[in-house]
Amino acid sequence: MILRPEIAALVPYRQGRPAAADAFKLSSNENPFDPHPAVLEAIGASSVNRYPDGAAVVLRERLAERFGVGRDEVHIGAGSVAILQQLISAAAGPGDEVLYAWRSFEAYPGLVTVAGATSVTVPVLPDGRHGLDAMADAITDRTRVILVCTPNNPTSTTVTTAEFAAFMARVPETVLVLLDEAYREFVTDPAAVDGLEQLPIHSNLVVLRTFSKAFGLAGLRVGYALGPSYILDAARSTAIPLSVTEPAQRAAIAALEHEAELHEQVAALVERRGRVRAGLAAAGMPVPEPQGNFVWLPTGELTEAAAETLERRGIVARVFPPDGIRVSIGEEGSVDPLLRATAEVVAMLRERA
Template sequence: MAVTLRPEIAALPPYRQGRAADAAAFKLSSNENPRPTHPAILAAIAESHLNRYPEGAATALRTRLAERAGVSIDEVHVGAGSSSILYQLVQAAAGPGDEVVYAWRSFEAYPLMVTVAGATSVQVPNLPGGHHDLDAMAAAITDRTRVVVVCTPNNPTSTSVTAAQFSAFMAKVPATVLVILDEAYYEFDVDPQRVDGLTEIANYPNLVVLRTFSKAFGLAGLRVGWVVGASYILDAARSAAIPLAVTEPAQRSALTALDIETELLAGVDELIERRARVFAGLTAAGWTVPEPHGNFVWFAAGDQTSAVAEVLEEDGIIGRVFAGEGIRISIGEEGSVDPLLGSAARVVQTLPKAGENARLG
C-alpha cells in the first residue's frame, strides 16, 4: 500500500532550476550574476561560526534594511531568498477556497506556492509584448481573492510596470486584499518611470514589497531575500517560516554587500550596458523582443521554442526553455554576447517561422 498524499501536490511538477552547462557552453538559464564573488564577501563567509545556529531574528540585517527603507525593524522580514518569503506570505493569507491572482506567464514558482497553500490560482494572460495586463488583473479580483502578485521586472518577459500604472491598479484593489510587489530584479530597471515599491509602501497598507540579494548583489548561492510591509502581515509570514532558515554566512554576506554596495552596483551597470548591446544585436538580427528591464531577455518563439533552443544549444547557449512559449536568456559573461547574437541570427535565417513568432513578440 502506498502512503496517501494530497493529490494536488502529488500531481504538481516540482520547481526545476535552470539547466547547467558544460565547460564549452554558457549557462544563461538561471538569471545569475556572472561576476565572481567579491573578496569582502568571501571574508565574511570565512568568519562565520558554522557549528552554531544563526541568530534567528536576523536583527543586525533587518536593522540595516529598515534604515534603508525608512521603516521600523518590525516592518522588515528576511528569508532564504525572496521565493521563501513569497511562500510564507501566500500561506499566511490564502487557503482552501481562496484565490491568488497573478499575471501569466510570470515567475514559475507562483502556481507551485498557491497549490501548496491549498488555494486556487487565477492566471491573467500578459498583454502582447509580455506586459502585465493590470486592468484585467484588477477585474479578476473577487470576494474570494486574498492575494495579488505583481512581478516587475517580470520574470521571464523582462517587462516593467510604471509608477503611474501601479497607482491606477492599486486604486482598484480592495484594501482587504494583500498585494505582493515582487521586485527581485529592481536594480536592473533603469526606466525613470518605473514603480519603486519602497516609495509606495506608505501609500498602501495592504502592500508588501519583495527584494533580494540574489541578483544584483550576487548572493544567489546564499539565499537572502527581504520584504517590507505592515508588521502584522510580516508577523504572519514569520509564523509560516521555517525557523533559522537564513544562515549566519548569508546574514554576514548580506551585511557586507550593503557595505560595498557601490562596488556591486557598478557591476550591475556593466550588465545593463551589456544588456543594451544584446537587445540592439537581437533587434538587428530580426528579433522583436520586449525591451528588457531585468538581467535577461525574452525570446517569444511560440511553437518553435524547442527548435530555437536546439540551435542555441548547438552554439553553446543554454537558456531557460518554456515549451511552446519562449526562451529566457540571462545576460551573462562578456564572452557570451557574440555567441548569443550569432546564434540568434542563425535562428532567424534557418527557422523562418521562429522569426515570424519573434516579430509578433
C-alpha cells in the same frame, strides 16, 4: 502512502540546466561576476557549528536604516521566494484565490497549490507586460493575494508607476498585494514603479527584493520583504525557523557595506544588456525592452527547436514552451556567441513561418 492529489500532480521546480565546459549557462539569471572579497571574508568568519540568529536582527537593522523604515517592517527569508511562500500561506487557503499574470515567475503556481488555494491567472499582454486592467477585473470576493512581478520574470518587462496606481485604486484594502521586485536594481526606465515609494501609500502592500541577483549571493539564499509589521509578523509565524544561515546573513551585511561597488557590476550588466538587445533587434528578433538582467525571446510554438539551435552554439537558456526563451545576461564572452546563435534562430523562425 496517500498524498494530497494536487501535490502529487505538481511538477517540481526545476532550476536552469548546467552548461558544458565550452558553453555559457544563461539559464538562471545569476550575476556572472565573482563575489566581492568582503563577502568571501564574511562567509569565512562564520561559525557554522552554531545556529544563526533566527530573527536576523543585525541584517534587518541595516536594511531598515538603508530604506528608512522600522526594523519590524523588514523580514528576512531564504530567498524572496521563501517569503512569497510564507505570505501566501498566511493569507490564502482552501477556497481562496491568488491572482497573478501569466506567464510570470514559474514558482507561483506551486506556491499557491501548496497553500491549498486556487490560482487565477490573467494572460500577459502581447508585449509581455502585465495586463493590470484585466487583473483588476478578475478580482473576486475570494481573492486574498495578488502577485505583481516587475520586472516580470521571464519577459523582463515592467509595470509603470501610473499603471500601478490605477490598479491599486481598484484593489480592495483587504487583499494583500505582493510586489515582487527581485530585479529592481537593474531597472533603468524612469516610468517603472518603485515599490519603496508605494509602501507609504498602500496599507495592503508588501515589497519583496533579494540579494541573489544584483548583489551576487544566489547560492546563499537571502531575500527580504518590506511592509507593514503586522503582515510581516504573519510571514515570520509561517517561516521555517532558523532557515537563513549565519554565513548568508554575514554575506548580505558585507554586500550592503560595499553596495556602491556592487552597483558598478549592475551598471556593467545593464550596458551589456543594451548591446544584447540591440543585436537581437538588428537580427530581427522582436525582443521586449528588457529591464531585468535577462532578455525574452518570443519564439512561440517553435520554442523547443529554437532552444536546440541555441544549445548547439553553446548557449544554455531557460525554455518555456510554447511561449519563448529567457536568456540571462552573462559573461562578456557570451555576447557574440549569443548573437550569432540568435541570428540562426531568426532564420529558422522565418523559414518555418
